[in-house]
Amino acid sequence: xxxxxxxxxxxxxxxxxxxxxxxxxxxxxxxxxxxxxxxxxxxxxxxxxxxxxxxxxxxxxxxxxxxxxxxxxxxxxxxxxxxxxxxxxxxxxxxxxxxxxxxxxxxxxxxxxxxxxxxxxxxxxxxxxxxxxxxxxxxxxxxxxxxxxxxxxxxxxxxxxxxxxxxxxxxxxxxxxxxxxxxxxxxxxxxxxxxxxxxxxxxxxxxxxxxxxxxxxxxxxxxxxxxxxxxxxxxxxxxxxxxxx
Amino acid sequence: xxxxxxxxxxxxxxxxxxxxxxxxxxxxxxxxxxxxxxxxxxxxxxxxxxxxxxxxxxxxxxxxxxxxxxxxxxxxxxxxxxxxxxxxxxxxxxxxxxxxxxxxxxxxxxxxxxxxxxxxxxxxxxxxxxxxxxxxxxxxxxxxxxxxxxxxxxxxxxxxxxxxxxxxxxxxxxxxxxxxxxxxxxxxxxxxxxxxxxxxxxxxxxxxxxxxxxxxxxxxxxxxxxxxxxxxxxxxxxxxxxxxxxxxxxxxxxxxxxxxxxxxxxxxxxxxxxxxxxxxxxxxxxxxxxxxxxxxxxxxxxxxxxxxxxxxxxxxxxxxxxxxxxxxxxxxxxxxxxxxxxxxxxxxxxxxxxxxxxxxxxxxxxxxxxxxxxxxxxxxxxxxxxxxxxxxxxxxxxxxxxxxxxxxxxxxxxxxxxxxxxxxxxxxxxxxxxxxxxxxxxxxxxxxxxxxxxxxxxxxxxxxxxxxxxxxxxxxxxxxxxxxxxxxxxxxxxxxxxxxxxxxxxxxxxxxxxxxxxxxxxxxxxxxxxxxxxxxxxxxxxxxxxxxxxxxxxxxxxxxxxxxxxxxxxxxxxxxxxxxxxxxxxx
Numbered sequence: 155x156x157x158x159x160x161x162x163x164x165x166x167x168x169x170x171x172x173x174x175x176x177x178x179x180x181x182x183x184x185x186x187x188x189x190x191x192x193x194x195x196x197x198x199x200x201x202x203x204x205x206x207x208x209x210x211x212x213x214x215x216x217x218x219x220x221x222x223x224x225x226x227x228x229x230x231x232x233x234x235x236x237x238x239x240x241x242x243x244x245x246x247x248x249x250x251x252x253x254x255x256x257x258x259x260x261x262x263x264x265x266x267x268x269x270x271x272x273x274x275x276x277x278x279x280x281x282x283x284x285x286x287x288x289x290x291x292x293x294x295x296x297x298x299x300x301x302x303x304x305x306x307x308x309x310x311x312x313x314x315x316x317x318x319x320x321x322x323x324x325x326x327x328x329x330x331x332x333x334x335x336x337x338x339x340x341x342x343x344x345x346x347x348x349x350x351x352x353x354x355x356x357x358x359x360x361x362x363x364x365x366x367x368x369x370x371x372x373x374x375x376x377x378x379x380x381x382x383x384x385x386x387x388x389x390x391x392x393x394x395x396x397x398x399x
Numbered sequence: 400x401x402x403x404x405x406x407x408x409x410x411x412x413x414x415x416x417x418x419x420x421x422x423x424x425x426x427x428x429x430x431x432x433x434x435x436x437x438x439x440x441x442x443x444x445x446x447x448x449x450x451x452x453x454x455x456x457x458x459x460x461x462x463x464x465x466x467x468x469x470x471x472x473x474x475x476x477x478x479x480x481x482x483x484x485x486x487x488x489x490x491x492x493x494x495x496x497x498x499x500x501x502x503x504x505x506x507x508x509x510x511x512x513x514x515x516x517x518x519x520x521x522x523x524x525x526x527x528x529x530x531x532x533x534x535x536x537x538x539x540x541x542x543x544x545x546x547x548x549x550x551x552x553x554x555x556x557x558x559x560x561x562x563x564x565x566x567x568x569x570x571x572x573x574x575x576x577x578x579x580x581x582x583x584x585x586x587x588x589x590x591x592x593x594x595x596x597x598x599x600x601x602x603x604x605x606x607x608x609x610x611x612x613x614x615x616x617x618x619x620x621x622x623x624x625x626x627x628x629x630x631x632x633x634x635x636x637x638x639x640x641x642x643x644x645x646x647x648x649x650x651x652x653x654x655x656x657x658x659x660x661x662x663x664x665x666x667x668x669x670x671x672x673x674x675x676x677x678x679x680x681x682x683x684x685x686x687x688x689x690x691x692x693x694x695x696x697x698x699x700x701x702x703x704x705x706x707x708x709x710x711x712x713x714x715x716x717x718x719x720x721x722x723x724x725x726x727x728x729x730x731x732x733x734x735x736x737x738x739x740x741x742x743x744x745x746x747x748x749x750x751x752x753x754x755x756x757x758x759x760x761x762x763x764x765x766x767x768x769x770x771x772x773x774x775x776x777x778x779x780x781x782x783x784x785x786x787x788x789x790x791x792x793x794x795x796x797x798x799x800x801x802x803x804x805x806x807x808x809x810x811x812x813x814x815x816x817x818x819x820x821x822x823x824x825x826x827x828x829x830x831x832x833x834x835x836x837x838x839x840x841x842x843x844x845x846x847x848x849x850x851x852x853x854x855x856x857x858x859x860x861x862x863x864x865x866x867x868x869x870x871x872x873x874x875x876x877x878x879x880x881x882x883x884x885x886x887x888x889x890x891x892x893x894x895x896x897x898x899x900x901x902x903x904x905x906x907x908x909x910x911x912x913x914x915x916x917x918x919x920x921x922x923x924x925x926x927x928x929x930x931x932x933x934x935x936x937x938x939x940x941x942x943x944x945x946x947x948x949x950x951x952x953x954x955x956x957x958x959x960x961x962x963x964x965x966x967x968x969x970x971x972x973x974x975x976x977x978x979x980x981x982x983x984x985x986x
Contacts, residue, residue, distance in 0.1 A: 339802035361450030364633035365763035
């Protein structure tokens, strides 16, 4: 079964992102990520039983304005995220979900600049139990970490995996891994989980208003209602925190 | 500094404790009352569209803004403390309603002997039964004295559950180990998620006494004695770290705020960050004169008041006394001083993470729907072969799991943490994984305390609060005891694989434990070792009252909110019935 909404939504969403980005990028040097139909979320579509259907590319490439990354950085992040969460026989991955776009928007927002973290000096080394003590913000960690991955997007998958194994113990990698999972499963309003491919992959329906009639009815059996995003479920124009100034 | 006209009472903190006091005083007297809350204003209708895991549960939108103020931590007094730069082990909230907005609404009572822990333990097991270096104290009150207030709390919240001890009569299916209840729960137990049902049957087969978790996400529509009506829980699963979108969860914004807003004698000022409590020490009988705070525009303001209630979270209640120079700071080297002593947390661990063959539908649930058993709680264990004291309860809750936070929990046998192999396993186990939790008591020790940090400052330039805290043998052994019990239950539930809890090492601020940190301004029987009396009245400054978990001498296994609220009711009664007539120390 092919769910039509899954195809249309990421495209619509990206057009919306594009319109917003034109306004946002007026003040700064513009970078764009050109996504061909072959890399877009709409190409691989998964039904609820996780059967993949390949659709023919019908759409022209889309140029997405980036908020934080340069085009090359975005291509590297997209490539690395799809090695962490690959698109393979067990279902769609970071590429279809639009993880690189999600991360770009997160880094441009309050999270990227550590708006809510305690960042007063002195910065000291500490045992692991005291948590991250560094002064670098997620933006700085990415910018610095990406320097070690130059040309990464041009490598073959095996060489990419090798390069990631080399940085596995860095804070950059653990952030990239965490942000990839976030971009796979966040509400689509944040720019990831395009077409709710991540939610379909694990059988999460999104914010359902009531499970009152089902919670005691499906003991031991999968209950997999059709996913709906927060905007679809509530009909409200919810504003993600990364869009707040 | 701007000086405002004096009011009768100022309440610092607009969470559960502060707003309940404001409601009680506001409803039953004509006192002029100001509540100062440093976070933003909030109302329950804000939550109609908050079911966004990323912004709320991962980026933690409802929590305190740590860029302005955090705490520092060290494991012992020889170390240099460092700031907790991001949230981790506990999640204090900010804004109207405080942590009472984003909580799970789990509302068990404390066991009766918790209030007389020192006396009962030494009476039964001798003076050496408690570990060396402990600072365990009696509260100066008994469960029997507190019971009527617990009952008022249950009626306020509309608590759902099944009684196990009704006026001394034990009832099958309820918690037969709990303290006596004068009345049954106001509403019946909630529905039971599948995982919790498996747990209930397995626990029964092993001879334990499982019961429905007491829940303030209520099972059906309920109207409380204040006339506040709300509907039943829909098991949407967005409780912890969210406000409730249907208002079934008891929150200060749906139970207390609507009443306060109707009272002309109560005003709530948000973005009011209290910095000092001022003392009038000129007179022979010292009192407090009011508080100073910085408002949203950055202006420093003096609010004079005849009565001051500190009702912020454990950390801030303690820090305000230290910053204001009220009382003597606790010094572990000499044992002198009381402010900052008896810092405790809770032995809350994922005792067994179980992996099943069948799907669990984990997205359905609530923060407090589930099954518990208390056969190893309090003193209800056979101590003859055990090398620790006290205990805790086991829980299988159907919190309502969301995918960012839950994806990637895998059996220990799977080593990959990224790539195809990891993804395949994580997808396949996603809805087949659940955790049996254990929540145990944390004793107070002489070496665990709070004081002001010598290095790190808040956004206004005041020193941060410094925690000196670690696990000790009693907690480690308790967790070691609980883990195989939980594994045995998971096996009886039919789990295919089980990850046991790896054990408590050093206190880890990066692992979420519980938002139940207590102590610092404890209540007790004497001013020699406590800051407030069991009426939560400051021993030396009779017009200063301190509400909340900062007054607990040590922590119980149960979630603290009903106990905090029971004490607020009791103090409110004492203030209105007695203090206002004869201001001074309450006998």
